[in-house]
Amino acid sequence: xxxxxRRQTQQVQIGNVWVGSDHPILVQSMTNTDTVDAEGTALQVxxxxxxxxxxxxxxxxxxxxxxxxxxxxxxxxxxxxNTPLVGDFxxxxxxLLRDYQDCAKALAKYRINPGNVGKGVKGDEKxxxxxxxxxxxxxxxxxxxNWGSLDQSLAKKMMDANLALAHxxxxxxxxxxxxxxxxxxxAQKAMDLGLPKNxxxxxxxxxxxxxxxxxxxxxxxxxxxxxxxxLTEAGMGSKGIVASSAALAVLLQQGIGDTIRxxxxxxxxxxxxxxxxxxxxxxxxxxxxxxxxxxxxCPGCGRTTSTVFQxxxxxxxxxxxxxxxxxxxxxxxxxxxxVAVMGCVVNGPGESKLADxxxxxxxxxxxxxxxxxxDGERKVTLKGDNMAQEFIAIVEEYVET
Ligand code: SF4
Numbered sequence: 526x527x528x529x530x531r532r533q534t535q536q537v538q539i540g541n542v543w544v545g546s547d548h549p550i551l552v553q554s555m556t557n558t559d560t561v562d563a564e565g566t567a568l569q570v571x572x573x574x575x576x577x578x579x580x581x582x583x584x585x586x587x588x589x590x591x592x593x594x595x596x597x598x599x600x601x602x603x604x605x606x607n608t609p610l611v612g613d614f615x616x617x618x619x620x621l622l623r624d625y626q627d628c629a630k631a632l633a634k635y636r637i638n639p640g641n642v643g644k645g646v647k648g649d650e651k652x653x654x655x656x657x658x659x660x661x662x663x664x665x666x667x668x669x670x671n672w673g674s675l676d677q678s679l680a681k682k683m684m685d686a687n688l689a690l691a692h693x694x695x696x697x698x699x700x701x702x703x704x705x706x707x708x709x710x711x712a713q714k715a716m717d718l719g720l721p722k723n724x725x726x727x728x729x730x731x732x733x734x735x736x737x738x739x740x741x742x743x744x745x746x747x748x749x750x751x752x753x754x755x756l757t758e759a760g761m762g763s764k765g766i767v768a769s770s771a772a773l774a775v776l777l778q779q780g781i782g783d784t785i786r787x788x789x790x791x792x793x794x795x796x797x798x799x800x801x802x803x804x805x806x807x808x809x810x811x812x813x814x815x816x817x818x819x820x821x822x823c824p825g826c827g828r829t830t831s832t833v834f835q836x837x838x839x840x841x842x843x844x845x846x847x848x849x850x851x852x853x854x855x856x857x858x859x860x861x862x863x864v865a866v867m868g869c870v871v872n873g874p875g876e877s878k879l880a881d882x883x884x885x886x887x888x889x890x891x892x893x894x895x896x897x898x899x900d901g902e903r904k905v906t907l908k909g910d911n912m913a914q915e916f917i918a919i920v921e922e923y924v925e926t
Pocket of ligand 1: 867868873
C-alpha cells in the first residue's frame with residue numbers, strides 16, 4: 526500500500542492530545558445539546574468519546590452556556606472522560622471569556638471565527654482579548670474561517686481591489702483568496718499579540734467539494750499551521766457522507782489535514798455518533814489509522830437470495846465495534862483485524878483467505894456449508910442454523926489468542 530506522506534506542521538497540544546506533523550489525524554465532533562444543559566451535554570460528549578471522538582466542540586453562545594462549561598468539564602472528569610473540550614465562540618466570545626474565567630480555564634481550545642468577532646477597532650479589541658486569554662491560560666486556538674460567515678469588510682475590500690484591475694479575477698477566486706487571507710492574517714495578528722505559533726490551528730470551511738479542495742491545497746502551501754478539515758454544511762445521510770469523504774479523501778491523500786470532522790446533519794432519531802463512525806472509517810479505509818476491525822463484505826447478488834449473508838455482515842461489524850471499548854485495552858493491535866464475510870463460492874474463498882479471518886457463506890444452489898479461513902488457511906467448515914454465532918465465537922477465540 527502507498528504510504529501517505531503527511532505535511533509537516535507546527536505541533537499543537539489540545540488538552541491531552543497532540544495535533545500536527547506525524548501525530549495521528551484526530552477525529553473531532555461537536556455536540557448538538559444546549560450547553561446550558563450541563564448533564565445532557567456531558568453525556569453526549571461521553572457518547573461521542575465512546576464512539577471514538579478524540580476532541581469535542583461545544584457551543585458557548587451565552588452567559589448561561591459559559592457558566593456551565595466548568596461543570597461539564599467536571600462531570601466528564603468524574604466519568605473518567607478526559608476528552609479535550611473546544612469552545613465554539615461567535616459574536617460574544619470576548620465577553621464570555623471575560624465574565625466566566627472558569628469557562629476560559631476549563632476549555633482546552635477556543636474556536637474563534639474572525640468573520641464575526643466584530644468590526645473595526647472594537648472587533649480588533651475583542652479578538653485581542655480572546656487571544657490574550659488563550660495565551661494567559663495556555664490554550665490552543667483554532668482560527669476557523671467559514672464561507673458562510675466570512676469577514677465581509679475584508680471580502681469587499683478584496684473584491685473592490687480586484688475590480689480595479691485591468692483583468693479582474695473571477696469573483697469566486699477572489700472569495701477563496703479572501704477566506705485564506707482572513708485565516709492567515711488572523712493567525713499573524715494572534716502571534717503579534719503574543720500567542721505562540723504552536724498554539725494555532727487553522728480551518729477554512731466551505732460547502733462545495735471542489736472549492737474545499739482548492740482552498741485547503743492553497744492554504745497548506747502558504748503556512749505550516751496544522752489544518753482542521755471539514756466540509757461545512759455537508760448535508761444529510763449519504764449525501765453528507767459522500768461529499769465529505771470525496772473532499773477530505775483528496776486532501777488527506779496529499780498529506781493535508783491534521784484533524785477532521787464529518788459535519789453530518791443527523792437524520793431525525795439517528796445517533797449523533799454517526800459522524801464519528803464515518804470519520805473513523807474514512808481514515809481507516811485510507812490506511813491512515815486503525816480504529817475498529819473492518820468487515821470486508823461482497824455486495825451480494827442473484828447468488829445470495831437469502832438474507833443470512835447480509836445479516837451476518839451487519840452483525841459482525843456491529844459486534845466488533847461494540848467490543849472495541851474492552852478489546853482496545855486488552856488486545857493492542859486488534860483494531861487492524863480484517864474480517865471477511867462473503868456471499869458465495871465465486872469470490873468467497875479468495876477474499877476470506879486474504880482476510881485475517883473470513884467466512885464464505887453458501888450461495889443459492891451451493892452445498893449449505895460455510896468454510897472459515899484463519900490466516901489464509903481453511904480452519905473449519907460450519908453448517909446448520911447457528912453459523913453466525915459459531916463464526917462470532919471463532920472471531921472471539923482468534924482475538925483472545
Ligand atoms: Fe455475488 Fe458471490 Fe460475488 Fe458475493 S461473492 S457478489 S455472492 S458472486
